[in-house]
Amino acid sequence: MNKLPLIIKREYIAKVRNKSFVVMTFLSPILMVGMILLIAYLTQLNDTEKKVIGVLNESDYFANEFVTSEATSYINFQDITLAQAKDSTMNMGFYGLIYLPNEPNLERVAQRAFFYSKDAPSATVLDKLENSITGRLRQERLQELGLSPKEYAEMDRSYNINIETFDGLQNIKGINEIKAIIGGAFGYLIMMFIIIYGGFVMRSVIEEKTSRIIEVIISSVKPFHLMMGKIIGTSLAGITQFGIWIISGTILLFIGLAIFDIDPASLTNNDRMTSGMVSSANVDVDALTQNIQLYAQEIFDLPIFAMLFFFIVYFVLGYLIYSSIYAAIGAAVDNETDTQQFIFPVILPLMLAIYVGFFSVFSNPNGPIAVAFSLFPLTSPIVMLMRLPWGIGEGGVPVWQLITSIVILIATFIGIVWVAAKIYRVGILMYGKKPSYKELYKWLKYSS
Amino acid sequence: MSHILVANEVTKQFGSHTALKNVSLEIPKNSIYGLLGPNGAGKTTLIRIINQITFPDQGAVYFDGELLKSEHIAQIGYLPEERGLYKSMKVGEQALYLAQLKGLSKSEAKKRLKYWFERLEIGDWWNKKIQELSKGMAQKIQFVVTVLHEPKLLIFDEPFSGFDPINANIIKEQILSLKENGTSIIFSTHRMESVEELCEYIALIHKSEKILDGKLSDIKKAYKNNIFEIGLETRNQEALLLEMKDKFQILTQEYDSTENQLNLRVQLPSDQSGEILSFLGARANVNGFIETIPSANDIFIKTIKNKNIDHE
Numbered sequence: 232m233n234k235l236p237l238i239i240k241r242e243y244i245a246k247v248r249n250k251s252f253v254v255m256t257f258l259s260p261i262l263m264v265g266m267i268l269l270i271a272y273l274t275q276l277n278d279t280e281k282k283v284i285g286v287l288n289e290s291d292y293f294a295n296e297f298v299t300s301e302a303t304s305y306i307n308f309q310d311i312t313l314a315q316a317k318d319s320t321m322n323m324g325f326y327g328l329i330y331l332p333n334e335p336n337l338e339r340v341a342q343r344a345f346f347y348s349k350d351a352p353s354a355t356v357l358d359k360l361e362n363s364i365t366g367r368l369r370q371e372r373l374q375e376l377g378l379s380p381k382e383y384a385e386m387d388r389s390y391n392i393n394i395e396t397f398d399g400l401q402n403i404k405g406i407n408e409i410k411a412i413i414g415g416a417f418g419y420l421i422m423m424f425i426i427i428y429g430g431f432v433m434r435s436v437i438e439e440k441t442s443r444i445i446e447v448i449i450s451s452v453k454p455f456h457l458m459m460g461k462i463i464g465t466s467l468a469g470i471t472q473f474g475i476w477i478i479s480g481t482i483l484l485f486i487g488l489a490i491f492d493i494d495p496a497s498l499t500n501n502d503r504m505t506s507g508m509v510s511s512a513n514v515d516v517d518a519l520t521q522n523i524q525l526y527a528q529e530i531f532d533l534p535i536f537a538m539l540f541f542f543i544v545y546f547v548l549g550y551l552i553y554s555s556i557y558a559a560i561g562a563a564v565d566n567e568t569d570t571q572q573f574i575f576p577v578i579l580p581l582m583l584a585i586y587v588g589f590f591s592v593f594s595n596p597n598g599p600i601a602v603a604f605s606l607f608p609l610t611s612p613i614v615m616l617m618r619l620p621w622g623i624g625e626g627g628v629p630v631w632q633l634i635t636s637i638v639i640l641i642a643t644f645i646g647i648v649w650v651a652a653k654i655y656r657v658g659i660l661m662y663g664k665k666p667s668y669k670e671l672y673k674w675l676k677y678s679s
Numbered sequence: 680m681s682h683i684l685v686a687n688e689v690t691k692q693f694g695s696h697t698a699l700k701n702v703s704l705e706i707p708k709n710s711i712y713g714l715l716g717p718n719g720a721g722k723t724t725l726i727r728i729i730n731q732i733t734f735p736d737q738g739a740v741y742f743d744g745e746l747l748k749s750e751h752i753a754q755i756g757y758l759p760e761e762r763g764l765y766k767s768m769k770v771g772e773q774a775l776y777l778a779q780l781k782g783l784s785k786s787e788a789k790k791r792l793k794y795w796f797e798r799l800e801i802g803d804w805w806n807k808k809i810q811e812l813s814k815g816m817a818q819k820i821q822f823v824v825t826v827l828h829e830p831k832l833l834i835f836d837e838p839f840s841g842f843d844p845i846n847a848n849i850i851k852e853q854i855l856s857l858k859e860n861g862t863s864i865i866f867s868t869h870r871m872e873s874v875e876e877l878c879e880y881i882a883l884i885h886k887s888e889k890i891l892d893g894k895l896s897d898i899k900k901a902y903k904n905n906i907f908e909i910g911l912e913t914r915n916q917e918a919l920l921l922e923m924k925d926k927f928q929i930l931t932q933e934y935d936s937t938e939n940q941l942n943l944r945v946q947l948p949s950d951q952s953g954e955i956l957s958f959l960g961a962r963a964n965v966n967g968f969i970e971t972i973p974s975a976n977d978i979f980i981k982t983i984k985n986k987n988i989d990h991e
Contacts, residue, residue, distance in 0.1 A: 237779055237780060245765070444762070447824070449732050449760055450731075450752070562862065660732070662761075673694055
């Protein structure tokens, strides 16, 4: 009779019933969502505070530049001195006062313009003011060169270079960053999962050793089955936890957004166009929506199913490799404090993979370093997944690299599980002193 | 087939250390077989081989006439010396799990657990966690878990450690009643008084080798040295002693003059005690006559000492 399902079931139940596991599972989404809501709420609070700025315009220019907008109102002062204007601004609690002196030409007006405020003004406000004045200056200069305001309005449009790959696929700027984020998220998820649940596997093995139930159990089942049951049961508990996090997190987020009446768009930090030119703003908005469509198009064009498929393949293999190492470590030691010397070399390749991913893969997804690390079995689950958003085949990961990487990974998986099972088998019945690497090597040569 | 387990020239090495060297055993059915030996002699390794936790490098083990294979696990119950249970798991669930690992169905395991829990008066512990129980209580659960699947062969490694005398006695009775019902039992220990009480057969393992085995009564016969303890009631002990010294070898003597009681230890050339009895019967009132039989403990110590001398 196969006892593996029994072991998996016990490990799973023991894990999900564990108090700290339950607390973690249900508290984390609340904390996360709470934090997101707090940030969003504070951002919105910041945004909704409408700034009122006084304008004392003694010049002949800037009649149309300072127009009241969603975030800022401009109040024009007329026929008062600068000192009076300052007083009124302060008394009325305005954010600040922009002063444009009477000078013969625009150039000099701009040079001698001042912004007065109670405290140091915020960068966004200054940016806005500066942009307005810069725009006006440019317009003036072009008019001097013989351009009518209408022509100027037509001329001023933002520009994005069109990008295309050699085989004619249209590309857009910034999509690489999005791909990097998606690939990075996959890689990071795998690393976190391995470290957290590998640790659980290790502690569970140590618990069986210290409670001395281990010999009772392996007189009924093979140590290999116990090890695999433990790894699988723990990972199922982990997947349950992740599932609960995703579902409850999403629900909580929407509930929270509804309760606090926060616009979901404010979470996605899109800078609104702040150009003073109303006419050109329309063009910008068009360009923006077009861009958004392009991004959406690109994201839909990502090999989503291939990525998910390979995510699962790399996730399963990577997790099995690492958690069997963790199980072997747990078996080799008597208590958790002794694990440090063995844990570090395990975490090292994971960290390396993440760093290589962020610094090398994103800048050059098909460079030699990226290729090497996506073939090396201890880093490939993370690095290869970071490369995959750039596609498979032409322009992306060559098929041979993908196949080679998986073959190496499977071979390593078999090798490592074999070694780990040996160490595990000997280790679980060894008590007393902390073993050295040399001793672990000796265990490998013991016949079962 | 009259043997539940036969080990044939079993050798096991760990690296350069030989844990067992050509050990052969024959464990008769429906008996209690004592596996004796000092710490580190190789008893646990042998037991682990029987349980297929580890496998012999050379030699073979036969269970009930068949070469030992994984199906036999369900017919063997093992209570290891280093034992424990999951601390944070409930007693009932834990026992069910371990019984299912031995191949029992859930409903059958439940039924038998209820029976055993009643028998040992531990019925209300079902929902308790092991960490809430005392060590002795946990040991009782452990015992139940070991015997629950009604194995043909039970292996107890130091079963009484951790029990108070009352509970140790309860467990001893259970072991005897299991034997009555046909179970064969291997009993590994270095506590000789329990060997004397329980075992019909013993094997002595020392420094990875079996140095003695057989029926306990036969071994005792082989080890007896024809020393008799004699108690006499006599008034002229001096004359009697003088006369005796010519005929027999007196090892010790003591005389209580108020009771006229003479106690002697006498070495005879053989176990033929008729001659000395008729001799004494004619001269004094014999009120005590017993052959000193060596205890298992004496045999244990003596054999190991001899073995050590041989080695030197």
